[in-house]
Amino acid sequence: MTTQRTAYRSAILHSIDDPYEVGLENSFEFFEDGILVVENGHIIDLGPAEAVLARQPDSLHVTEYQHKLITAGFIDTHIHYPQTGMIASYGEQLLDWLENYTFPEELKFKNPVYARQVANIFLNELASNGTTTALVFGTVHRESVDVFFEEAQKRNLRMIAGKVLMDRNAPDYLTDTPESGYQDSKALIEKWHKKDRLLYAVTPRFAPTCTDEQLATVGKLLEEYPDVYMHTHLSENKKEIEWVLALFPDRETYLDVYDHYKLLKERAVFAHGVHLTDCECQRLAESGSAISFCPTSNLFLGSGLFNLPKMEHHGVRVGMGTDVGAGTSFSLLQTMSEGYKVLQLQQQKLHPFKSLYLATLGGARALYLDDKIGNLEPGKEADFVVLDLHATPLMSFRMQQAKTLEEQLFVLMSLGDDRTVSKTFIYGEKAYDAEETTEPAMVTKKKAS
Incomplete structure (x- = not known):
């Protein structure tokens, strides 16, 4: 497990409550330009990029993902x-x-x-x-x-x-x-x-x-x-x-x-x-x-x-x-x-x-694990996924027509599959990277902490 503090910059979306209970508009959090900060296998900060960068040290290493969406695993x-x-x-x-x-x-x-x-x-x-x-x-x-x-x-x-x-x-x-x-x-x-x-x-x-x-x-x-x-x-x-x-x-x-x-x-x-x-x-x-x-x-x-x-x-x-x-x-x-x-x-x-x-x-x-996983709130375990909004030519073209976040998300779900998954992180460590392999069955994980 990497103990170094790392950060990931992208559009970020995660659920914070059940839409049935709180209404659609209160059920999620979205940052068009967001940063997720991870340390010791846990999320320690999340928010708009400008605000997160202002409260994090200048030495923070930030990996930026273009045309991607980060969400909870x-x-x-x-x-x-x-x-x-x-x-x-x-x-x-x-x-x-x-x-x-x-x-x-x-x-x-x-x-x-x-x-x-x-x-x-x-x-x-x-x-x-x-x-x-x-x-x-x-x-x-x-x-x-x-x-x-x-x-x-x-x-x-x-x-x-x-x-x-x-x-x-x-x-x-x-x-x-x-x-x-x-x-x-x-x-x-x-x-x-x-x-x-x-x-x-x-x-x-x-x-x-x-x-x-x-x-x-x-x-x-x-x-x-x-x-x-x-x-x-x-x-x-x-x-x-x-x-x-x-x-x-x-x-x-x-x-x-x-x-x-x-x-x-x-x-x-x-x-x-x-x-x-x-x-x-x-x-x-x-x-x-x-x-x-x-x-x-x-x-x-x-x-x-x-x-x-x-x-x-x-x-x-x-x-x-x-x-x-x-x-x-x-x-x-x-x-x-x-x-x-x-x-x-x-x-x-x-x-x-x-x-x-x-x-x-x-x-x-x-699963009674919402104190540990399920969204990207600080304190949760850093299990998250990076989704490619332009994973296929059809998805890329369709995304250009999408006018709202809701529409983008629906396109992602309707047209998405394993090709949409760019990267998967487990407890803060990258466990899968589509750019590094064309054979998912060959992906291996570093030993547990």
Whole structure:
């Protein structure tokens, strides 16, 4: 980690609150000519260039970026690293997709050499897409999580991950038991939770693949380690919901299955939530649980359309997730674009400032990490991204027609992808630079502090 004070000059935009709560005009901060100052892995100053330069020492080293936009690093609140190699698998909906593609691929992660190879490809893809924090599924194999954390630690990343718990309705080669799942999870928590910037998530795959005994074990782990995360799936697909209610006939709703075993809490993140009742939304809000909105995945698998205004009405915390590999892109810019379309199909609007919030500060709030990441306020960890407003000829031409910041941001989200990411900084260190490599998979990070 570089301890020297450094500064970056560019247009700077970041979210400071939820547009739904404070209004669009009060939800962001923008400096057309701004400076971001970093020292010891943290942001120590931010503001208009003239004002920042006046209060910083004359010796301050300033790197200037032309036609760029600096914003907070993107936060992916739901993604599967073992599914990197099966992204873009054709022609199935959720349950068949799991059986035909997902489970056979995840078997390979029993081999730590393969798991490490994929972990590095995965982490390089995140960096080249401007994603600096993610909530990540491993596989049922303890080795898959050890390897992932080892590679994330080398890069000094703030990552959250966990071993999958799954003891029924899956191939025998991918199941554990309540006891082995408990022991493996406990060992991983003791080893990795809060080590450097790493955090642990207890990870039952979803209710259909967990017996009552295993869900009770999850509740036990959360009681023993109250500051870990809980990460699973919820109400993604209508057939899935029918299956859950058949498997748990004593429970009123899908969410009630998790609630019965005390899995709803702060730092509990449920992916999808496409088909939730008002009562379920209210219970999520009351418990401080969060939903990960995964539009590319929901469209790709034909799962349904997420009702964001309904979540806002009930006060549910919401972040954005790519859900690779059902999601078809590591890019949260592309995910924002698909989110806009999901709302359009419901005759609703997703404003670009709200999209930016969901992909940054909203994700941080869903993860209860907004005191550390999510925007560029002084004191936060220096995870940020430099976006190229002229990354492609079409984007450059379109930007010339944009008359407002709002329009520029919408063009960025509609036309942007990994080509738009010029540089990604992790804890104040440059982790990816598009100008230095044409192969993101070859990007490596200096060792952690």
